[in-house]
Amino acid sequence: METQAEAVTPAPSTAGTVEIYDTTLRDGAQQEGMNLSVADKVAIAALLDELGVDYIEGGWPGAVPKDTEFFARAAKELDLRHARLAAFGATCRAGAQPHEDPQVQALVDSEASVITLVAKSDIRHVERALRTDGQENLRMIAATVRYLAGLGREVVVDAEHFFDGYRYDGEYALACVQAAFDAGATTVVLCDTNGGMLPHLVTEIVTDVRARTTGRLGMHAHNDSGCAVANTLAAVAAGAEHIQGTVNGYGERTGNADLVTCAANLDLKLDAVRLPGLAEASRIAHAISEITNIAPHPRQPYVGASAFAHKAGLHASAIRVDPDLYQHIDPVAVGNDMRMLVSEMAGRASIELKGRELGFDLSGQPELLQRITTRVKAAEAGGYTYDAADASFELLLRAELDGGRGPRFFEVESWRTFVEHRPDAGPTAADSEATVKLRTGHGRTISTGEGNGPVNALDHALRGALLGTYPEIEDFELIDYKVRILDSQQGTDATIRVLIDTSDGVDSWSTVGVGTNIIEASWEALTDSVTWGLLHRGVEPR
Numbered sequence: 001m002e003t004q005a006e007a008v009t010p011a012p013s014t015a016g017t018v019e020i021y022d023t024t025l026r027d028g029a030q031q032e033g034m035n036l037s038v039a040d041k042v043a044i045a046a047l048l049d050e051l052g053v054d055y056i057e058g059g060w061p062g063a064v065p066k067d068t069e070f071f072a073r074a075a076k077e078l079d080l081r082h083a084r085l086a087a088f089g090a091t092c093r094a095g096a097q098p099h100e101d102p103q104v105q106a107l108v109d110s111e112a113s114v115i116t117l118v119a120k121s122d123i124r125h126v127e128r129a130l131r132t133d134g135q136e137n138l139r140m141i142a143a144t145v146r147y148l149a150g151l152g153r154e155v156v157v158d159a160e161h162f163f164d165g166y167r168y169d170g171e172y173a174l175a176c177v178q179a180a181f182d183a184g185a186t187t188v189v190l191c192d193t194n195g196g197m198l199p200h201l202v203t204e205i206v207t208d209v210r211a212r213t214t215g216r217l218g219m220h221a222h223n224d225s226g227c228a229v230a231n232t233l234a235a236v237a238a239g240a241e242h243i244q245g246t247v248n249g250y251g252e253r254t255g256n257a258d259l260v261t262c263a264a265n266l267d268l269k270l271d272a273v274r275l276p277g278l279a280e281a282s283r284i285a286h287a288i289s290e291i292t293n294i295a296p297h298p299r300q301p302y303v304g305a306s307a308f309a310h311k312a313g314l315h316a317s318a319i320r321v322d323p324d325l326y327q328h329i330d331p332v333a334v335g336n337d338m339r340m341l342v343s344e345m346a347g348r349a350s351i352e353l354k355g356r357e358l359g360f361d362l363s364g365q366p367e368l369l370q371r372i373t374t375r376v377k378a379a380e381a382g383g384y385t386y387d388a389a390d391a392s393f394e395l396l397l398r399a400e401l402d403g404g405r406g407p408r409f410f411e412v413e414s415w416r417t418f419v420e421h422r423p424d425a426g427p428t429a430a431d432s433e434a435t436v437k438l439r440t441g442h443g444r445t446i447s448t449g450e451g452n453g454p455v456n457a458l459d460h461a462l463r464g465a466l467l468g469t470y471p472e473i474e475d476f477e478l479i480d481y482k483v484r485i486l487d488s489q490q491g492t493d494a495t496i497r498v499l500i501d502t503s504d505g506v507d508s509w510s511t512v513g514v515g516t517n518i519i520e521a522s523w524e525a526l527t528d529s530v531t532w533g534l535l536h537r538g539v540e541p542r
């Protein structure tokens with residue numbers, strides 16, 4: 001069987017034996033709510049190249065105007081070191097010739113050295129969606145591949161609905177694969193377009209296709225059965241040498257196979273890939289989340305913020321001996337970090353390891369560790385949550401180390417706040433006022449603040465009172481404020497937990513306050529926030 005067009009030079013693979021093909025910019029962009037600008041796409045492509053993927057599918061030029069522009073800009077702006085750009089499009093239309101089809105011409109005009117064609121391989125789709133017959137579809141595939149390969153392009157064929165098509169009419173699905181290889185496709189990618197496959201079916205089908213063809217096979221899995229990564233790995237085990245997926249698993253409906261998870265498994269566990277940027281994967285996946293403006297999923301395998309976060313005391317006690325006892329890999333391999341979470345489930349080992357993470361050596365101090373553990377458990381029983389408020393935990397730890405006192409940048413004399421309802425005020429007018437009286441080494445200060453809501457007014461008043469002594473707080477900005485009612489059956493007497501996230505433009509930190517009064521709880525979280533911020537700026541109490 002002829003599997004390669006002579007004119008085609010295979011892509012130099014940076015990986016082991018399996019090629020990594022990213023489709024974040026095309027299939028990933030088909031995710032509900034995602035809308036990438038051309039500049040976003042260029043920025044993501046640069047990050048994907050840093051990750052070290054072999055191919056970056058940039059979009060469908062000729063169909064989506066932004067994608068046409070992407071290829072034009074990419075040629076000028078991107079200096080790709082690892083990856084080759086692939087332009088995606090369909091085979092020529094039924095009854096047409098590829099050189100006359102404007103959509104095929106747009107692929108040529110994109111100047112991408114790799115062209116990926118989506119081709120029907122399920123006879124039901126051929127007859128019902130394309131409204132043509134099986135022979136004509138085989139002609140469309142062969143003619144389009146031959147035309148593009150003849151122009152010196154590497155041609156990848158995505159056999160759409162391959163698995164469903166194979167189960168319905170295996171001979172026809174295989175004939176589509178064969179037609180693509182015979183015409184010069186370097187790779188035929190078996191697509192689980194509807195995402196409903198299970199790993200044992202993928203193993204069975206890919207094994208059969210492998211036995212009956214000789215060209216490079218790929219796998220493109222959607223996640224509708226929750227098995228996209230497993231299906232991709234099953235395909236590789238059965239002989240596929242090219243995998244497609246998207247960073248963070250973006251994609252239509254439930255998404256595509258998460259490419260980083262797939263590649264990390266193939267690299268670290270199966271030795272089938274060498275991804276040059278794997279050790280930067282966490283940063284790159286998060287940077288791409290920033291660009292897509294879709295919050296990263298903390299429980300994402302390998303790169304999620306919680307992927308190596310340990311909460312249970314028993315886990316921590318074993319990790320203290322050897323982190324491998326509770327981790328499947330060293331997080332450094334994917335640029336992630338092990339984190340200890342302090343909570344009601346903590347034991348002394350959790351506190352010792354968290355202390356180490358924060359720069360305190362608490363080893364050999366069992367009484368101190370016990371005191372802190374007891375205090376944490378009691379506070380958590382009362383509504384505090386330290387696994388979401390590292391900064392407040394650090395202040396608690398410092399207080400225990402300092403005989404119960406802890407860092408003090410100011411002494412609060414009193415504070416008060418009130419809300420005034422004025423029917424004639426506009427919607428943006430401040431409706432609250434707060435007064436804070438406190439003392440620093442520079443003397444007594446009284447400050448009044450206005451705000452939209454009493455907490456905002458208190459924040460302004462506290463800043464006003466401290467700014468003269470500690471100008472550093474000018475940079476502190478409250479970036480998130482969350483309130484949770486802990487025992488809602490108590491009605492207006494319920495315990496309230498407030499979590500505040502603060503940033504100084506470089507770092508961000510989280511603090512917690514608890515009380516039956518939302519303003520009191522907020523005040524506690526606010527003062528912890530200012531104290532931790534000053535401490536970490538290296539400021540001495542003045």
Ligand SMILES: CC(=O)SCCNC(=O)CCNC(=O)[C@H](O)C(C)(C)COP(=O)(O)OP(=O)(O)OC[C@H]1O[C@@H](n2cnc3c(N)ncnc32)[C@H](O)[C@@H]1OP(=O)(O)O
Nearest residue numbers: 060063064090091092093094118119120129130131160193
């Ligand atoms: C599985 C996948 O995710 S594949 C990628 C899907 N991505 C997208 O669809 C995003 C970009 N798509 C588009 O911008 C538009 O759908 C376009 C430009 C491609 C086509 O738009 P239109 O010409 O208006 O056609 P429309 O979208 O209504 O229908 C698709 C046409 O392509 C045909 N078609 C579908 N698949 C193929 C194929 N593999 N080969 C050739 N023709 C195909 C359909 O039969 C239909 O033809 P018809 O116009 O004769 O009915």
Ligand SMILES: CC(=O)C(=O)O
Nearest residue numbers: 118158160161191193
């Ligand atoms: C090609 C493609 O995106 C699919 O079949 O899902």
